[in-house]
Structures are given as C-alpha cells and as structure tokens.
Amino acid sequence: xxxxxxxxxxxxxxxxxxxxxxxxxxxxxxxxxxxxxxxxxxxxxxxxxxxxxxxxxxxxxxxxxxxxxxxxxxxxxxxxxxxxxxxxxxxxxxxxxxxxxxxxxxxxxxxxxxxxxxxxxxxxxxxxxxxxxxxxxxxxxxxxxxxxxxxxxxxxxxxxxxxxxxxxxxxxxxxxxxxxxxxxxxxxxxxxxxxxxxxxxxxxxxxxxxxxxxxxxxxxxxxxxxxxxxxxxxxxxxxxxxxxxxxxxxxxxxxxxxxxxxxxxxxxxxxxxxxxxxxxxxxxxxxxxxxx
Amino acid sequence: xxxxxxxxxxxxxxxxxxxxxxxxxxxxxxxxxxxxxxxxxxxxxxxxxxxxxxxxxxxxxxxxxxxxxxxxxxxxxxxxxxxxxxxxxxxxxxxxxxxxxxxxxxxxxxxxxxxxxxxxxxxxxxxxxxxxxxxxxxxxxxxxxxxxxxxxxxxxxxxxxxxxxxxxxxxxxxxxxxxxxxxxxxxxxxxxxxxxxxxxxxxxxxxxxxxxxxxxxxxxxxxxxxxxxxxxxxxxxxxxxxxxxxxxxxxxxxxxxxxxxxxxxxxxxxxxxxxxxxxxxxxxxxxxxxxxxxxxxxxxxxxxxxxxxxxxxxxxxxxxxxxxxxxxxxxxxxxxxxxxxxxxxxxxxxxxxxxxxxxxxxxxxxxxxxxxxxxxxx
Numbered sequence: 001x002x003x004x005x006x007x008x009x010x011x012x013x014x015x016x017x018x019x020x021x022x023x024x025x026x027x028x029x030x031x032x033x034x035x036x037x038x039x040x041x042x043x044x045x046x047x048x049x050x051x052x053x054x055x056x057x058x059x060x061x062x063x064x065x066x067x068x069x070x071x072x073x074x075x076x077x078x079x080x081x082x083x084x085x086x087x088x089x090x091x092x093x094x095x096x097x098x099x100x101x102x103x104x105x106x107x108x109x110x111x112x113x114x115x116x117x118x119x120x121x122x123x124x125x126x127x128x129x130x131x132x133x134x135x136x137x138x139x140x141x142x143x144x145x146x147x148x149x150x151x152x153x154x155x156x157x158x159x160x161x162x163x164x165x166x167x168x169x170x171x172x173x174x175x176x177x178x179x180x181x182x183x184x185x186x187x188x189x190x191x192x193x194x195x196x197x198x199x200x201x202x203x204x205x206x207x208x209x210x211x212x213x214x215x216x217x218x219x220x221x222x223x224x225x226x227x228x229x230x231x232x233x234x235x236x237x238x239x240x241x242x243x244x245x246x247x248x249x250x251x252x253x254x255x256x257x258x259x260x261x262x263x264x265x266x267x268x269x270x271x272x273x274x275x276x277x278x279x280x281x282x283x284x285x286x287x288x289x290x291x292x
Numbered sequence: 293x294x295x296x297x298x299x300x301x302x303x304x305x306x307x308x309x310x311x312x313x314x315x316x317x318x319x320x321x322x323x324x325x326x327x328x329x330x331x332x333x334x335x336x337x338x339x340x341x342x343x344x345x346x347x348x349x350x351x352x353x354x355x356x357x358x359x360x361x362x363x364x365x366x367x368x369x370x371x372x373x374x375x376x377x378x379x380x381x382x383x384x385x386x387x388x389x390x391x392x393x394x395x396x397x398x399x400x401x402x403x404x405x406x407x408x409x410x411x412x413x414x415x416x417x418x419x420x421x422x423x424x425x426x427x428x429x430x431x432x433x434x435x436x437x438x439x440x441x442x443x444x445x446x447x448x449x450x451x452x453x454x455x456x457x458x459x460x461x462x463x464x465x466x467x468x469x470x471x472x473x474x475x476x477x478x479x480x481x482x483x484x485x486x487x488x489x490x491x492x493x494x495x496x497x498x499x500x501x502x503x504x505x506x507x508x509x510x511x512x513x514x515x516x517x518x519x520x521x522x523x524x525x526x527x528x529x530x531x532x533x534x535x536x537x538x539x540x541x542x543x544x545x546x547x548x549x550x551x552x553x554x555x556x557x558x559x560x561x562x563x564x565x566x567x568x569x570x571x572x573x574x575x576x577x578x579x580x581x582x583x584x585x586x587x588x589x590x591x592x593x594x595x596x597x598x599x600x601x602x603x604x605x606x607x608x609x610x611x612x613x614x615x616x617x618x619x620x621x622x623x624x625x626x627x628x629x630x631x632x633x634x635x636x637x638x639x640x641x642x643x644x645x646x647x648x649x650x651x652x653x654x655x656x657x658x659x660x661x662x663x664x665x666x667x668x669x670x
Contacts, residue, residue, distance in 0.1 A: 003500065003504050006500045006529070007497060007500055010494075010496035010497055010500065011497075013496070014494055014496070112326055117325060117326040117327075117330040117334065118330045118331045118334060118517075118545070119330075119331070119517045119520070119549060120549075121548060121549050121551065128524065128527045128528050128552065128553065129528075129530075130528065130529065130530040137503070137529055137530045139496070139528035139529060140528075141528055142496070142528070210524075211493075211494065211496075211521070211524065211525070211528075212493040212494070212521070213493075213517065213520065213521060213549055215517070216326075217327070217491070218493065221491075221493055252494075252497075253496065253497045256497035256498065256501075257497050257500065257501055260487070261460075261486060261487050261488055261489070261497070261498060262460055262487045262489070264489070264497075265489065
C-alpha cells in the first residue's frame with residue numbers, strides 16, 4: 001500500500017506539470033482555434049532564460065528569475081500573440097499551427113545554440129527531503145509541485161469564473177463576435193489569454209526544472225504528454241486539461257512501476273487511442289458543432 | 293615596378309595555398325554535440341581540440357599540421373552513419389568518435405569497409421566482439437570493468453543483494469548483461485533489475501521501485517545526465533543504500549548536476565583527472581585553463597584518441613590510413629614514447645584496451661580516487 005501511495009504521489013506531481021501545459025493548449029485553442037505546437041518549448045524555455053540571465057548579468061538567483069521570467073512573458077506571451085498569432089490567423093488555422101511548429105524548432109535550437117546543448121542545474125526552492133505519509137516516503141519536492149500547481153489552477157479557475165475580467169475572457173473565447181457587440185475589448189482579452197498561457201508555462205518550468213534539469217530538449221516530452229493530456233481530458237475544457245494531465249501522470253507512474261519501464265512511453269499513447277475511440281471529445285470535453 | 297611586385301606576391305601567395313593544404317592531415321570527429329550524448333560528446337570534442345592544438349603547436353604529425361573537423365551526430369545513429377561516410381568521402385585520415393555505443397555500432401562497418409581506423413569512446417562489450425579490425429577503444433570495455441565492480445561489491449561493500457538500474461540502449465544493455473553474470477559468479481543476488489529509457493527525465497517511479505527492493509546496494513549504469521537525474525530522485529525518495537557505478541556515475545558533470553545527491557557515490561573509474569598520475573592532473577589543468585570547465589573521462593578519451601593516431605603515424609614513419617590500424621593493433625603505447633597517451637595502454641587485437649584503472653568516491657562534491665587497480669594482464 002505504501003508503495004502504491006508513493007507511485008500515486010509521484011504520478012500526481014508529474015501530472016500536475018502536464019496539466020499546467022495542457023491548460024495552455026486549451027487556452028490557445030479557445031481563443032484562436034489552433035494548437036500551439038510549441039507548448040512544450042514554452043515550458044522548457046523559462047528555466048533556460050533564468051539561467052541565461054544569471055550567467056549574462058551575474059545576477060543572484062532571485063534577480064535572474066525576475067529578468068528571465070519577465071523576458072519570457074514579454075516575448076512569448078505578448079510577443080507570441082502580436083508577431084505570430086495575429087499575422088497568421090488571418091490566413092487560417094493551419095498556417096498558424098505550422099507557424100507554431102516553426103516556433104518550436106526556433107525555441108529549441110535557439111536554447112541549444114544560445115545557451116547550451118547540455119543539461120544544466122536549476123535551483124530548487126524546496127529541500128530534497130522526504131516525509132512519511134501512511135508509511136510511504138514522499139518527496140517534499142513532489143508535494144511542493146502538487147501544492148503550487150493546484151493553487152495556480154484553482155486561482156485560474158477563480159479568475160475565469162469569479163471575476164469580471166475572467167468572464168469577459170470566457171465570453172470572448174465562446175463567441176468573439178457577440179463579445180465585441182457587448183463592448184468587451186476582445187483583442188485585449190485574447191492578449192490576456194496568451195499572457196496567462198505564458199505564465200502557466202513559467203510556473204511549470206520553475207517547478208519541474210530542478211528535477212528534469214534545464215535542457216533545450218525538455219519540451220519534447222512535456223509537449224507530447226501535455227498534448228495527450230489535453231486530448232484525453234477534452235481539448236476545449238480547462239477542467240478537462242487538469243483531469244487529463246493527472247490521468248496521464250498517474251498512468252505513466254503506474255506503468256513504470258507495475259508494467260515495465262521499457263514500455264512506459266507507449267502506455268499514455270495507448271490511453272490516447274482508447275479515449276479517441278470511445279469518447280472523441282475527451283473525458284470532460286464537450287462536443288463542438290461546426291457549420292461548413 | 294611596384295605593380296610587378298604586387299603581381300608576383302599575389303601569384304606566390306596563390307601558388308602557396310595548395311602547398312599549404314598538402315601540409316595538413318585531416319581528421320574528422322563524428323560526435324554527439326547535441327541530443328542525449330551532448331555532455332559526453334562536448335567533453336570528447338574539447339579533449340580532441342586540446343590535443344590538436346598541442347600537436348600543431350609542436351610542429352604537427354611528421355611535419356604536417358592537423359586539420360580537425362567536428363560533425364554533430366545529434367546522438368542519432370542514422371546521422372552518425374551519414375557523418376562517418378561523409379568523413380571518409382572527404383578524405384579523413386582516421387575517424388574519431390562517436391562516444392555512444394549505439395551510434396558506434398551503427399557506423400563502424402563503414403570505416404571498416406574503407407579500411408580506416410575508427411577510434412571511439414564507447415564501452416559496450418559487444419562492439420569489439422564483431423571482428424572489426426579497424427575499431428579501437430579509448431576506454432576499458434565493460435568486459436574489463438564489470439569483474440572489478442563485482443569484486444568491489446562482494447569484498448568491500450559486502451553486498452548480498454544488489455538492485456541494478458540501467459539505461460536501455462547499447463551502452464546500458466551491454467553493461468547490464470556484463471554485470472549480472474559477474475554478480476552471480478560472486479554469489480550476489482540481483483534484487484531488482486530496472487531498465488530506464490535514454491533521455492528519461494523522471495526517475496521517481498524507478499527510485500521508488502529500487503528503494504522497495506531493499507537490496508544491500510544499488511548498481512547504477514546510466515548515461516551522465518540520466519545518472520544525475522537518478523541520483524536526485526534517489527535522494528528525494530530517501531534511498532540510503534550504497535550507490536555504486538562505473539565511470540559515468542562519478543563524472544564531473546554528474547557531480548555538478550546532481551549536487552549534494554552525488555555525495556557518497558562510489559565506483560570504478562577508467563580515467564579521471566583526479567587519478568594519482570601527474571600526467572592526468574596536468575591534462576586537467578590545461579583543459580580547465582582552455583575550456584573553463586572540469587573534464588570528465590570523455591575529455592581524456594578524446595585527447596588520447598588524437599595521440600593514438602599521432603603515435604601510430606610516427607611509428608610507421610608515413611601517412612598510411614590502413615597502416616594506422618595495423619600499427620595500433622596489439623601495440624603497447626608507453627608515456628615514455630608518447631607523453632600524450634598519459635598512461636601505459638595496451639591495445640588488444642580486437643581493439644579493446646588493457647590498462648590501470650581506479651576506484652573512486654564522491655566526497656564533498658569532488659571525485660576522490662581511493663585505489664588504483666592493476667592492468668588485467670600486467
């Protein structure tokens with residue numbers, strides 16, 4: 001039982017990171033009806049920028065974190081929307097999706113050439129210790145990831161559902177034309193969505209990099225699993241992305257423990273196929289109708 | 293009159309370009325500069341660059357300057373094959389690299405067919421069992437290293453059972469297949485046998501599994517970055533049993549990345565700048581001064597690879613590609629003959645090496661050599 005609990009907590013911690021990235025997928029989907037294929041790199045890059053700021057400016061960790069995160073939010077929150085999404089969306093969803101693929105390569109190769117091809121140590125704000133829960137040794141780092149990720153997701157849910165600004169954002173996502181008629185500053189709402197997406201990526205990056213280490217290729221795995229999580233949970237629902245992330249994280253951990261580590265990468269893919277076959281809109285997703 | 297001088301000088305300079313090109317010997321290094329092998333490959337490349345700079349500064353090989361070219365394989369076997377073929381097509385004198393055993397296995401037949409020596413950094417036992425007369429190691433084979441580790445686990449650690457964690461690639465599988473029979477021979481039970489993936493980021497589940505196996509010791513055989521991630525996960529899960537490994541587990545990059553989690557790790561080390569051999573320490577100082585980071589064993593391996601080519605060429609007193617392999621096979625290179633080889637090294641007929649090695653421990657974030665082990669065939 002203790003062993004099972006340990007696997008479960010480890011799975012939830014990893015799943016929480018996937019959930020943060022998966023929510024980013026759903027936010028971009030809701031506002032632009034496209035998939036951001038650079039979502040994994042969005043999680044990879046903040047950690048690299050923080051380390052780069054420390055290296056370039058000789059800054060202490062807190063200042064490096066501030067510079068790196070601010071640079072990321074500006075360039076990949078505001079900048080992404082203004083320079084990639086806005087010009088491309090006019091030409092349809094497909095060109096935009098392809099543009100995000102290109103962005104993913106640029107971010108990955110840029111991190112490799114501009115910083116390092118090797119993994120780098122990323123400081124942890126939590127000590128590497130364990131506590132005993134029902135006889136299982138639980139890592140404080142995993143508990144911190146779970147606590148912070150859930151707090152952020154709860155805050156996002158509260159913001160979207162409980163504030164005027166959040167409801168305007170929701171209205172924009174559901175029907176931009178009607179929202180505009182109602183006087184909602186649609187452009188600003190869309191921009192806010194992209195900044196929130198970038199902020200979620202920053203949180204995921206800071207939480208996971210002490211464990212995964214900061215490396216240019218980290219986005220590959222995170223992006224793939226977050227994508228699976230978003231589809232499993234329901235691409236058009238923030239709650240679905242949360243559930244999907246947790247399911248994928250737990251399934252991955254349990255597969256490594258009880259099936260085989262050699263096939264662990266295949267297990268979430270099998271889960272994806274099963275969900276698509278049985279419930280194509282995802283476990284918590286809603287069916288969408290389109291007029292042609 | 294002045295214009296005549298200018299024309300004459302230009303012509304002279306133009307004519308001298310091919311002559312300069314002829315005074316060079318081209319070496320192509322095919323190596324993992326990105327992807328899963330980036331840490332190993334970067335060290336290997338720097339070691340090569342250091343050796344080339346030294347040799348060129350002293351007049352080159354038989355009077356020819358070395359022209360070194362590095363091709364990034366991105367740790368991909370397909371890219372490695374293409375890069376080795378390109379190196380041969382471009383007239384390389386010998387192929388240096390790669391470091392990872394999988395890409396070596398995928399590319400070694402190309403150099404063999406061209407009858408060109410390929411000097412590699414891989415440790416997988418299977419590489420030199422295929423009768424390739426043109427493949428040469430710069431490190432001990434797993435076949436040589438694993439008996440030493442099994443003895444250490446039995447006699448020093450006094451382990452009755454061992455958990456084995458390994459990376460599921462040619463390197464890791466070769467190590468796993470070499471250590472398990474040695475453990476059995478030593479009467480040590482394998483409590484759990486855990487395979488992990490190359491490039492794996494999350495080792496929490498693996499660490500939990502190993503902790504619950506409750507073995508007397510853990511044998512860790514992973515690539516550098518994965519070693520660091522595993523050590524961190526092991527610390528997070530509170531694994532307190534001795535963590536024992538081979539050279540990759542105690543490398544400088546692993547110690548840097550794993551931080552405190554690396555302290556207490558022990559194992560067998562083929563090459564180390566911490567070894568009680570002045571030439572190794574001198575190499576370490578030169579390397580750090582040039583590249584501003586501490587080299588691991590791959591830096592030493594890359595450095596030695598170039599000196600193996602130099603020694604073989606000077607031994608045969610001519611530039612003969614096939615002759616390099618023929619000269620290296622079965623040779624013993626002594627530092628008194630070629631200081632760049634750093635320690636006496638015997639190259640066996642199949643390309644394996646025999647030389648002294650070391651036992652080490654990580655203490656306060658530093659690799660400390662605790663014993664020197666003799667050559668298998670002194």
